[in-house]
Amino acid sequence: MSANDFSLQSLIRIETAADPAFVFDGTPVSRAEFSTKVGQTAAWLAAQGIGKGDVVAVWLVNRVEWLALLFAAARLGAVVAAVNTRYRSAEVAHLLKLSGAKLMVVEAAFRSIDFATILADVAKAEVPALQQLAVIGADAIPAHWPCVRFDAFEKPYPPAPPTEDDVDLPVLLYTTSGTTKGPKLVAHSQRTLSTHAASVAHALQLDHRRHSLLAMLPFCGTFGMTSLLGFIAAGATIHVLDAFEAAPALKILSEHGITHSFGSDEMFRRILVLTDAPRPFPHLEVCGFAAFQPGWRELAAEAEARGIKLFGLYGSSEVQALFSIGRAGDAFADRIEGGGWPMSPNAKVRVRDVETGELAPQGVSGEIEISAPSRFLGYFNNPAATREAITADGFFRTGDIGRLRGDGSFVYETRAGDAMRLGGFLVAPGEIEDELKSCAGVADAQVVAVDLKGQARCVAFVIPAGEPPRQDALTAHLRERLASYKVPARIYVVDTFPVTDSANGVKIQRARLRDIALERIAAE
Template identity: 25%
Template sequence: MIVNNTDVLTVVDLLKSIVGKFPKKEAIFDGTRRLTYEELDKQSNAIASTLKKMGIKKGDHIAVSLPNWHEFIVVIFSIFKVGGVVVPFNTRYSYTEINYILNNARVKAIFSTEEVEGNHLWESYEKIYDSTVHLEYLISVRSEKTNTISFDKMLKNGNQEEEQYVQIEPNDVAIIMYTSGTTGRPKGAMLTHSNIVKTGVMAAQFLRCTSEDVFLIPVPIFHIFGMVPGMISAIASAARIVLTQQFKAEKVLQVIEEEKVTVHHGVPTMFILELNHPNLENFDLTSLRTGIVAAAPVPSEVVRQVREKLHCEILSSYGMTEASPCLTCCSFDDDDVTRAETVGKAMPGVKLKIIDPVTGETVPQGVIGEIVAKSPGIMKGYFEMPEKTSEVLSEDGWYRTGDLGTFDEKGNLRIVGRKKDIIIRGGYNIYPREIEELFYMHEDVMEVSIVGLPDTVLGEITCAAIKLKVGARVTEKELKEFIKGKVADFKVPDIIVLVDDLPMTASGKISKLKLQEKLKKQLAYRLR
C-alpha cells in the first residue's frame, strides 16, 4: 500500500500524494483514452480553474451524470479541488427522478452527456434548467451544445497548473449520494472526505493491493461500489484503473486479458455471466488475483468456479451507501462455503452488533436481529432530513442498517435479508435470501429472486422468479420438488415462474420492487 490508513486525508490530498510519487504512471484507461496520474491532476486543475471562474465555491453542489468515462474521474477531482460537493447521478434516472434530486440537492451545475444507452438525459436537464431556480450551468461532455459550456472547452481554456484553492477539511462533505428510494423518496447520504478515503484505503489494504495492480471497474462510478472500493482504493494503491461503460461478459473477459487486470470487483450476476460465457476457456485470465463480490448472495459453487476458471480469489463483502460502503469482508483464508454463506468478519476499524429490532438490546450469538454498525465510513447523515437521519443514526455514531443477520460461532456475519423484504405468510416470517441461496444450488438456475405477493387469506404468499441457464429444460414442478425437504413446508414458494430476465438496478442488483410490481400484474389471475 502507498497510503497509510492512519493518515487523515482529503480526496485531493490523496491524489496529490500519488502524483508526487508516480506522475508518469498510467492511472486510467476507459477504452478510448489513457491518462497518467500527472495528466489526471493537470486536467482536473484545468476544469477546476474554469469552475472557479464560473463562481463555483466551497460547498456548492455539482452533479455528475456520466457513464464510466475517464472524464467522470477528472470531473470528480476538479469539483473537490474547488471545495464543491459531488452529487453522482444514475444515468438511468427518469425525468421525475432527475427533477426531484436536482431540486432536493439544490444542484448549481451539472456535467452530463446527450444520452446514455437510449436515455436522453440532456432533454431532461434542459427542461429542468428552464424551471429550477438552483441550476445555473449545464456542462456537456463528449457533445457540443449551443448556449452551454463543454468539458472540452473548459479543458482547453483552463489553467492546468495547480492554483491555490479553498482549504478543505477531512470532515467536509465530499459526496451526496442518493439512495435508491425503494421505500419513499431517495435520501442523500452525506459522505465526508474522511469517510471515503479511510474506507477506500481500508479496502485496498485488506485486498493487499499495490501499485502493480490493475483494477477493473465494471460497476458504475456513480454507485458507491464503483466510487470507493473501486476508484478510491485503486488511487490509494497507485494502481491502474480500467473502466467499462457497460457490462458485457465477452467485452469484460477481453479487457481482462488485454489489460492484465488483477483486481475484479463485481456483483454476483457479473461473475455468473462470465462463467457461463461459451468462449470462456479461450481467454487468458491468469492475471486475475482478487476482487470483491457484493450486493447479493453468491452461491458457493460460483465462488469455487470463479477461483478455478477465472483464477480469481473473490471475497464476499457487505456494506451500503451510508457506510461508504465496506463493513465486512471474507479473508483469503476462508473456504468457499464461508465466502458464499457469510460476508466474513468486520473489517479493521469497524464495529458490529446484532440487536433486537424492537428493544434495541443485543441478541445472543446465532439469533437473528438487525445489524448495526459503527465505522470510519458512516455518513454524516441524510441531506436536510434530520428526522430520517435520527431514525437510523444514534448520537454516538451507531448506524441501523435495516438488514437482518446473525453471527456464526467463528464471528462471521450471515445476512438473512432486509427488514422490509420479510414475507409474512399466514403469520410465519419468511426470509427470501435463505430460500434463494438454496435455489442457487440447482445446476440449472442462473438467477433467482423471491418476493411476496398479496393474498386475501394468508396476507402474503411467496413467488420465486427464476432465470435458467442457457439450454436448461427444468420445469416449475421440478424446481418446487427440488426445494421441498430443504426448508419447512411454509417456506416452499407458492408460485414459481420462469423468466427470461430479472429487472436490475444500474449497479447490477435485482430490483425486488420492480419485480414485485411486474409479477402482481402478470399473476393477477392467480392471486386471491
C-alpha cells in the first residue's frame, strides 16, 4: 500500500459515496465541493506563510472551514491545534504557548462567546510564536495581533505547493487533561486518523446507501472528530450541528432518517425530554454514548423502552474516541457499559494489576493498557511525558481502571487517580487548584467532584493566607480564566485539609473532602 492510502485525502477519494457528503445548517456540501474547498484553503494557508511543520490553532465551532483547514494542513505538512470553544483566556494561552502556533483561525463571534474579549486577556508575551489571527465572519476583531479575514472561499490564491506525502508527521493536536496546570497536547498523524476512521466504518458495517450521521459533538475533541472521520471514510452523509442544542438535534433526527449519533448521556437525555412519541426515531440504529452524569443506566433503560439502543463505548485522545463499543448482540447490561469491543482487529487490550504490577487475568480490575493503530504519536513537545505514558513494548498506559471479560471485550470502570468528568470533559483538579492558588488570599487549594442535583460539579476548599478571601471574588476570577464547567459550584474556606500519614508521605484524603462537601451542601 502507498502512503496515499493512509492520508486524510484518501477518505474523500472513495468511488462509492453518498452526495451530499455534509449538510451544514441545512446547506449541502458535496464531496467535489469539499475537495475544492480543501484546495482553496491549502492555497490560502500557503499565502499566509504556513508550510511544513507550522502549527495553526483552530478556534471554531463545527463548520466546513474547520474540516477544510485540517485537510489542507495535511496537504502542506502543517499541524492543526484544536481549541475548545469553551476555553477561556488561561486555557487558550496555555495551548498557544505549548503548541507554538504561528496562526490562529478564530470566530468573530458565536452566540454568547466573546472571542475578542477572551483573547484580550492573553498577553502577547505569553505566546511569542503567534504572529497573526485569521477571522471568520469579520475583517478583524480587537486583538493584540494583526488580523486578516479568512477569505479562502471568496478569492483566488496562488496554488499551494505539491502535497506532502509523509503521513506519519503530526497533523492534529488534541488537548488532554494532565496532573498539572493546563493540558498536554496529544499528537496524531494522518495515518493514525485515517486508519482508525476506516476501522470505525468497517466495524460499524456502515453503508453509504442507508446510513447517516448526526454530528453533534465538537470537532475540537476526539469524540466529535473520530465519529466524523469514520462516516467520511464510509462515504455516508453527515448532518452537522455547529454546536449542540437539543431542539435542532431532535429536528434532524426526526426529519432525515438519521441512523447513527454519538454523544454524552446528557445530550441524549435532553433530546428525549423534548418528545412524547413512544418510538420517536424509528431509523436510529446506534447511539454511542459516554456516561458522564449520574443516572445514565436509568436513561439507557428509558431509551431502550422507546426503541432507542444506547451503546457504551471507550476512547481517549491518545487512542482516539470510538476505540471500542458494545455490540448489538450483547446483553443490555453489558452493551451499555463503557468499554466493549475494539473497532480495530489489530488492537490489543490488557489489564495490569496496580498493586503487583503484573498482568491481570480476566475479571480482575487494573489499569487498562492499549496497543492499536489508533495510538497517538506522543505528547507534542513533551518527550518525557510520552516516555512515561508508553510501555517498553508499545502499549499506552491509559490511567483508566477496567477489567477483561474474556470474550475479546473489556469493561471500563473508572478513572485512576483524581481526574474529574465535568461538562463532558476530563479535567485535572490541579488545573483549577493552580488558578485558585494564584488568587490573592489563597495559600492552598483542593478541588473534588460531587453529584449536585444530578450533575457532576466541582467543589473547592481553600486555606487562606491571612484575611479569608471572598467566594464571589474567587468565582469571578475563575470565570474570567476558565471554562464555565470548571468553575466550582462552592468554594469553602478551611484551616487544614484532612490527611493520612503513609509510608510514602502525607496524603490528602480526597474522599473525605468529597464527604465534607456533600455534608455542607446538604446543610445549606
